[in-house]
Amino acid sequence: MGKRHLIIGSILGALAVGLGAFGAHGLEDTLEANGRVDTFETAVQYHMFHTLAILMVGILMQQKTHQLLKLVSFLFLMGILIFSGSLYVLSITNLTVLGSITPLGGVSFIGGWILLIVYLVKTY
Structure with a gap:
């Protein structure tokens, strides 16, 4: 299951x-x-940062698939899309x-980190 996240x-x-790189050179x-x-x-x-966190969740999921980990990964992805995505567009436009x-x-990033803590406390 973690393969998809990886x-x-x-x-x-x-x-x-x-x-x-594009920002540093093409959009300077x-x-x-x-x-x-x-x-x-x-x-x-x-x-x-949150790409690395998704990779970490993917590695954890290689050991044990858990609904919380799926939600953590989803929240990190939504954070990238909403937080970083809005800043990318704001910067250009x-x-x-x-x-x-x-x-x-x-908030999505924070929620993902909190749920990751919950998962770790519950399973380790």
Whole structure:
């Protein structure tokens, strides 16, 4: 079961590196003009951190499949899409209204970490 999570994590990792490179080279002028270099870098960092977390969950699932782990992985993925995704779009378009959904992604990240704690306490 963890194989799917490992594949998704690997794809997300490649995407994080690609977006980071694209931001540093292809979007440099746009990000600087919008004053959003730091915002884009934050998006890439959280994207990569939680990609690694999804990979970790995939490794745990290789040992034992559990509904909590599936939910943890889902919350991390939603966090990447909502938190990092909204920051990516905000950085490029400067549509500040997108900043209002970014915290939902942060809540998703936090929820994933809390559920991971719950899983670890219950099973180890």
